[in-house]
Amino acid sequence: MSASFLPVRAARLDVATAAAQAGLHPELVERFAELGLVPWTTDAAGRMWFPPAAPALLRRIVRLHADLALNYAAIALVLELLDRIEALEGRRGTLGTEGR
Template sequence: MSSPLLPVLPPRLDLGMVAVASGVHPELVLRFVELGLVPTSRDGSGRLWFTPAAPELVRRIVRLHADLSLNYAAVALVIDLLARIDVLESRQWEIHSGKENRQWR
């Protein structure tokens, strides 16, 4: 007898959970959302939901702003550049480790 498959929801965090996990006030998290620095989704009732990576992203934004005195526009650029570096480094590792998936386009 087979059982019906239940939908699997991705793990998600609410505003309070992100604020506590990142060590900042919820209003600061909301400001980062309004500035487009932290992605969110909304459910049917309009409640904000965050990915599990959001607390680390919030901590990174706070560090860049405080330690390097960057404005939030510069913080967005730095975060984008760091993400691109991560992609390039993982690609380089694939190539040098011989695990490259050779797909010609």
């Protein structure tokens, strides 16, 4: 007996949903996407789609801009550095458990 499976689409958010979950205006979300601050893709119809983690990233961008008065180029650099730190901490955690 063979099982049939329905196709599964990756979870994604449209501009309006990402904006609502982040508490932002959709035009601001589009601007952040165009600046390369948040990852996005388009479908065949040209609509923007964001990963499920986008609202948290959008809120982080707004906090960096408001609290530290960083421009968007500096925010891109800070986000890249934070990603690198997180990756290094993950590697350190893995290396620390191998020797036990």
